Amino acid sequence: MTHTTRSSTPSRRFIHPIALAAILLSATGMPAPAGEIQTSNPILFVTQVPIPGDFITIGSVFGNHRGDMAPTGRGGDLWIRYPDGTLRNLTQAAGYGVSGFQGAGAIAVREPCVHWDGQRAVFSMVVGGATQQYDYSEFYWQIYEITGLGPSDTPIITRVSSQPAASNNVSPVYGTDDAIIFTSDRPRDGSAHLYPQLDEYEEAPTTTGLWRLHPTEGLTLLNHAPSGDFSPIVDSFGRVIFTQWDHLQRDQQADSDALTPPGNPLPYGTFNWTSEAADSVPLFGNRTEVFPEPRAARQDLLAGTNLNGHSFNHFFIWQMNEDGSDLEILNHLGRHELHGYIPAAFNDDPNIIDFYGQLPRFNTQPIINMLQPKEDPAVGGRFFAIDAPEFQTHSCGQIVRIDAPPTLDADHISITYVTHRDTSQPDDTPGPNHSGLYRDPLMLSNGMLIASHTPETRADANTGGRPNPGSRYDLRLKSVGPLGNGYWGALAPLTPAINKTLSYWDPDVLVSYSGPLWQWQAVEVRPRPRPQRRVTPLPSVEAQVFAEAGVGVAALQDYLVANELALIVSRNVTTRDDFDLQQPFNLRVAGGGAQTVGAPGAIYDVESLQIVQGDQIRGLSYNNQPRPGRRVLAQYLHDENALAANLPATPGEPPATVRVAADGSLAAFVPAGRALSWQLLDPSGTPVVRERNWLSFGAGEIRVCTSCHGLSQYDQAGQLPPANPPLALRELLDYWQQQNGMVTGDMNCDGEANVLDINAFVLALIDPTGYAAMFPTCNILNGDIDGDGQTNVLDINPFVALLIGG
Incomplete structure (x- = not known):
């Protein structure tokens, strides 16, 4: 069918006001068009040069973290939209970025997060670009902080210190203590020879998990994610909420190699190293795996067993505390509450069955993935997210909602389809309910839902070529509200088109682009209550x-x-x-x-x-x-x-x-x-x-x-x-x-707690250094009778009671 673009396309007879406003774009700002939607607070958002390919590129569901030229391009900026609709290019106002050729001073920007006080924000930016053909210089996303967000302020951008320099550090958010929590492709233990970590699906580079950077406590890995973590936020309850790629299955590339007929070249050349050590040795031809059970494709390994074969692949919302503890899927949800089909593991027990929706459950609206979660500022524990396919749409799909405050168990949590289910997939022949594709949903504090939206329903494709790429997708910030079909959909745009003419080496080919930039990753600029730091007590x-x-x-x-x-x-x-x-x-x-x-x-x-x-x-x-x-x-x-x-x-x-x-x-x-x-x-x-x-x-x-x-x-x-x-x-x-010599009350380390320990106990109280010298093999915490982690005067009465009881 012939695709019709949005109704705001200029005609031959006159220039539409929104198009005129785009022409009048100044060096750092753009006046508000007449009739612009009013919002209660400013909105930060990002512009991105369109990259029509959708395999481990900037908009992809996974592998979107790389700062290289080809997957990311150059020429995007950090923008702010003020409540009256006026726009301002903040990175340009702060002296970052270049026009025309994107060389040494080029930038790309992603994922802003506003501080609790509403006066500053962190975001990731890659600075620099290939200056000539075949310039394979390394470029990394780094975390920056910006102040001066007001209309008359001078924006100041500062690189966050002490972050890993030779890593891509993306998706930064503020913790309750102002530490910065982010995702990174830094190796789990910092070992350069393990870089990059490869995901469990395509064996493509991925992030290694969530990290925490504190000004005095330094850098800490919060969780290790073999296939990557994405899009963290800190919710109103103090939970770190993020999307994790769950893909615990055997290596499909190794299976392809193993099933290749003898004499034919191996498609991937998979093998095992002897260990993670820097001096480990490659064992070519050794593809041994021990967990989990084989995939269904390996019938040679499944023969003679009662196993059906196992595959596992989805993106769910997870939660944890800010120190990495208490990690689990949001509210202990899982496939059994969210997916529409779950295969049985065994084939010889009638009690073990496939689930395909035949059994009643509380959630009647299944999903596949939950990407880009954002909390409703008015309803704690309510999250808007995107269910999108892994490829073809730049993480664009259906807006869904889940209500999951900490006190609600997984058996009573359901998914709400905000946009119609048709919007979860691209479609060449869409029905009347397909309202286009969405990403980065954001509920504003005034109750308005906004998102990045394209009216295009098809998978994206390069409408030009490598030197002159074009995208089918015109991603713009739009309000989202009720349609006539019982679902919500895109309404009016919040922004005009923001156009640029630029070029960059990718680095093999000179890429030239002139047209609208994608607009996405919007966040509201407003003060927010700082949550209490969440601590899970020992039951x-x-x-x-x-x-x-x-x-x-x-x-x-x-x-x-x-x-x-x-x-x-x-x-x-x-x-x-x-x-x-x-x-x-x-x-x-x-x-x-x-x-x-x-x-x-x-x-x-x-x-x-x-x-x-x-x-x-x-x-x-x-x-x-x-x-x-x-x-x-x-x-x-x-x-x-x-x-x-x-x-x-x-x-x-x-x-x-x-x-x-x-x-x-x-x-x-x-x-x-x-x-x-x-x-x-x-x-x-x-x-x-x-x-x-x-x-x-x-x-x-x-x-x-x-x-x-x-x-x-x-x-x-x-x-x-x-x-x-x-x-x-x-x-x-x-x-x-x-x-560990930890017999409670045994202060002289004779293996028992009795009256012979009294003198040693007293010495530990009055002279810990002297105690350590006299009893070098003893643990002074043997005297921590009350279990508070210290041996002190508060342990005297419990110590006496222990001796009497003994």
């Missing part, structure tokens, strides 16, 4: 176990931080969510103990939890020459500190396992700052239930999950989450004390 059940074991929580956390570890605890892994029928749910502890049965049929014994860690050891090669970058592969836990701290394995047990206690509980020390996953094993070492996501934990974190594979509200037997004091935690704490 009372586990706190009581610590107290009974005589272990101070703070003392253990100090040990965890010093050894870059976290502690994970589950109360009863035989309990599983009542809506998850895709993996076994009739579970019991092997050898007798806890069991949870939700239906007649097979009951699966579980004996241990096997932990895997994400190692960057998968490489690509050409003619046996490794290419830059590595993909994360799941490997059995081998972190030395974690293995040394956990209970010793029984000879003959599978590697990297911890025993499930009789009450169904488990506890384990795990490495911090690294992606982890796990699976429950039966007594023969066969996996029964596999975790489907990567998780990571902060150093010092004690993470409690009532069930290893999660309850939203009820388990398969209709029971609420378990509340038993986990036996496995007590066993691990007792072992930890023995290994």
Whole structure:
């Protein structure tokens, strides 16, 4: 069909006022056209030279973080729209950017975030461009802060200090303490030879997770994301909200290589490195993987098993605290609440079935992805986001809404389609309900919803060529409101077209462009209440176990931080969510103990939890020459500190396992700052239930999950989450004390707490240095009887009570 552009296109007989306003664009500002929409506050937004290709380019769903010339271009700016519609080019007013040829002074801009006080903002900017053909200089997105946002102010832009210089640092937001939280492609531990991390899908460069930069505390990795994190915000409850790419599956490129007929060239040259170490060696031809189960394409590996094959790929909203703790999908949501189809893992148990919408659930409007989340300023926990395909549309799709305040469980959360479902996909022959494609939805404080919108319904394509590219998409900021079909859609534009004529080396070809720039990533400039910093307390059940074991929580956390570890605890892994029928749910502890049965049929014994860690050891090669970058592969836990701290394995047990206690509980020390996953094993070492996501934990974190594979509200037997004091935690704490000389009250380190410890206890109180000299192998925190992390006068009465009780 012939596509009709928006009705504001100028005719031959006169120049439309919006087009005239575009012509009158001054060096730093643009007057408001007559009849311009009034807003309560200014709006910051970004202009971007159109890049019609949509594979790991600036607008792509993934791989959009690179500062190179070809995927990003040059010539965009940071703009502000004042309430009367007047526009101002802030970067140009601050002395950044060039006109015409985009060389050494060129810039591109992305993702502004306004400070709590409404007076400043952070954003990412790449400065510099290729100055000649075949100039392959490295360019990185860096974080900048801008002040002077008022109409008569002089904008001042300053690079944020102490950020990683040789990394792409994007999507910055302010934390509640003014630390900057952002995504970056900096390697997880800073090792340059691991750069870049490659995603689990296309083995294309990706971000490594969320990072935190504090002026005095420095740089911290908050979570390790093997396929990348995107678009963080801090919501009104203090939660860090962001989109994570969840793609925990085996390597499809390696599968393609393995299935290539002998004698034919391998399409990817996948192989394993011996380790993550700088001196690791490539093992060409070795593509060994251990977790999760094979993909359906590998029928050679699935033959003779009861496995259907596993694929996993979506972008969901996640949450965590500002220190990286308490990481999970928003409100413990998952596929079972959001997707329309979930395949069964096993093919020989009638209780384990596919889900295709045949069972009733609270959410009746499924989605695939949730991109670019933004919170409604008037309704805490209400988020607008985009459900868009991975390719073809520059992350443009359907506007959706989800209400997820912290107190609402996943079983009572639903999706609302704001725009019609037809807008979630491109369409060459759209129906009447397809109102175009949307991205970057933003609810303003006055109740107006705005978004970047194109009326184009088709997938984007280059309407020119590499030297003279053109895009089908004319992304403009528009208000969004009710249409006549029961859904919302684009209404009036908030801005005129902003045009530029420019050129740049990509760097092989001179690219020339003249026309409208894309407008996106709008944020409102206004003061916001600063949320309280969110802290997740240790549940009372586990706190009581610590107290009974005589272990101070703070003392253990100090040990965890010093050894870059976290502690994970589950109360009863035989309990599983009542809506998850895709993996076994009739579970019991092997050898007798806890069991949870939700239906007649097979009951699966579980004996241990096997932990895997994400190692960057998968490489690509050409003619046996490794290419830059590595993909994360799941490997059995081998972190030395974690293995040394956990209970010793029984000879003959599978590697990297911890025993499930009789009450169904488990506890384990795990490495911090690294992606982890796990699976429950039966007594023969066969996996029964596999975790489907990567998780990571902060150093010092004690993470409690009532069930290893999660309850939203009820388990398969209709029971609420378990509340038993986990036996496995007590066993691990007792072992930890023995290994670390941590017998509570044992101040002379003779292995017992008795009257012989009185003098040493007194010495520790009055002269800690003298105590350390007299008892060099003792831990002074043995005297921390009240568990506050210190040995001081507050421990005197508890110490006396301990001796009397003993």
